[in-house]
Amino acid sequence: MSALSYIHLNNNNLINLPQSICELDINWSIPSVSSIYDNYLCELGYYPECLEDFLGEQVCDWFLLGDTNLNGEVNILDVVNFIQNNLDPSLAFRYSCRAGMCGTCSMRINGKNRWTCRTSFQGFEGKELIIEPLPHYPIIKDLAVDMSPFFDRYRRVRSEFVPKIPESQEFAKILPDSRERKNIDPQIECITCGCCYGECNIVETNQRYLGPAAMNRAFTLIADSRDGAGKERLDILNSHDGAWGCHTQFNCTDVCPMGISPTRAIQKLKRKEVVHAFKNFF
Numbered sequence: 001m002s003a004l005s006y007i008h009l010n011n012n013n014l015i016n017l018p019q020s021i022c023e024l025d026i027n028w029s030i031p032s033v034s035s036i037y038d039n040y041l042c043e044l045g046y047y048p049e050c051l052e053d054f055l056g057e058q059v060c061d062w063f064l065l066g067d068t069n070l071n072g073e074v075n076i077l078d079v080v081n082f083i084q085n086n087l088d089p090s091l092a093f094r095y096s097c098r099a100g101m102c103g104t105c106s107m108r109i110n111g112k113n114r115w116t117c118r119t120s121f122q123g124f125e126g127k128e129l130i131i132e133p134l135p136h137y138p139i140i141k142d143l144a145v146d147m148s149p150f151f152d153r154y155r156r157v158r159s160e161f162v163p164k165i166p167e168s169q170e171f172a173k174i175l176p177d178s179r180e181r182k183n184i185d186p187q188i189e190c191i192t193c194g195c196c197y198g199e200c201n202i203v204e205t206n207q208r209y210l211g212p213a214a215m216n217r218a219f220t221l222i223a224d225s226r227d228g229a230g231k232e233r234l235d236i237l238n239s240h241d242g243a244w245g246c247h248t249q250f251n252c253t254d255v256c257p258m259g260i261s262p263t264r265a266i267q268k269l270k271r272k273e274v275v276h277a278f279k280n281f282f
Contacts, residue, residue, distance in 0.1 A: 007034050010056070013078065013098060014039035015046060015085045022050035029054060040078070046085065076124075077105050077116035080131065080143070093143035103193020103257070107143055108132040113195035113255045134198035150194045153214040157233055161221060164228035172226040180225060187220050187265050189258045196252035196262055208241040212252035212262030215243060219265040222272060234269075234276045243269040 007026055009017075014036070028034045028051060037056030041047040047055065059073075077095055084091040095105035098117045105116040110130050137145035164172075174181050196212040197203055203211050210218075218237060222230040237243045246266045253261040 005033070009039065010035040011038040013081075014041060015081050017041065017047045017051065019048045022048050074121045075117055076107075076109055076114070076119040076121060076129075076131065079121060079129070080107075080116060091143070092141035094145075100257070101191070103191045103195070106134055106193045106195050106198075108134055108198070113198045115193065115195075115257050118257065134194060136198050136200070136203045137194070145194075147194055150192070150197050150211065150213065153197075153210045154192070154217060157210060157214045157218040157236055158229050159214065159217045159221075161224075162227055162229035164226060174224070174226065180223065183268075184220050184223050187216050187260055187262075190216055190260055191258065193257065195255045195257060199251045199255045201249060201251060202245050202247060206241065206245060209245050210237070210242050212246075212266065215246075215269060216260065216262040216265040219269050222269070231276070234273055237269055238273050238277075243273055246270075 004024060004026065007024065017036075026034050034054070035056065036051065036054065037058065039058055040060070041051075041055055041058050042060035044052060077098065080091070080093055084093070093105075093107070095117065096102045097104070100115060100118045103115060106113060107116050108114075108131070109116065109119055110124075110128075113134055116131075131143065133139050133143045133145045137147065137149060140146050174184075190213060192213060194213070196216075200209075200212055202209045215237060218233050221227045222233050239245070243266055246263065248263055248267065250261070250263045253263045256262070
């Protein structure tokens with residue numbers, strides 16, 4: 001870090017900073033060189049003393065020591081961070097981007113699976129707030145779950161694109177306005193957060209069930225004319241551990257933060273299974 005010339009940490013939802021930041025060769029008094037305003041650095045002890053005169057305005061109207069009053073701009077991930085930093089340092093949970101892009105921070109909030117970084121605290125004020133780990137996953141500790149069962153099912157459906165052997169050197173194309181593209185588009189935004197898997201009743205009762213996310217992924221590949229493993233995937237899905245196990249309750253659809261409907265993808269898979277069976281029969 002010896003070549004570091006500028007550091008701007010403003011508006012990053014920071015709750016604490018390490019003492020080692022004081023070792024940086026930075027002039028904190030020059031705003032064009034450094035800035036740390038609009039964070040949650042609200043009491044000495046959560047930031048080193050060397051920064052005390054350079055904090056600028058911080059978001060502290062929710063930070064009441066001895067109380068946990070939070071304003072409506074705070075999200076549930078901020079609440080969990082607050083608990084870890086102020087009440088229980090041993091609390092385990094997982095998060096990464098804080099921007100609704102990775103899904104890592106998914107938890108069960110008052111009985112519904114959600115991204116904590118995109119769930120506002122507003123509406124929970126003055127009410128009981130219950131934060132739990134995602135259901136149907138092995139719990140590593142506290143709110144952190146083992147996602148292995150989810151990704152194991154992804155691998156079972158061959159979630160990777162398998163290109164057909166090309167007959168020419170030209171790139172295969174799916175035109176943006178084509179019927180094929182419009183069929184696939186509503187299902188492709190999945191970021192594998194696991195909320196749907198944790199909400200699925202069939203996953204709870206059948207440990208071999210592939211789950212909504214894996215089958216949604218399988219559908220996007222089967223519907224893609226450029227993929228060469230469609231028949232293999234249909235054979236994998238043709239059981240009560242696959243497409244025929246879905247009871248069409250739309251629980252997965254209700255909790256998907258991306259607005260995807262895995263249920264609809266699974267229903268389309270069932271229709272493809274019927275067509276596939278007739279082709280094999282005749």
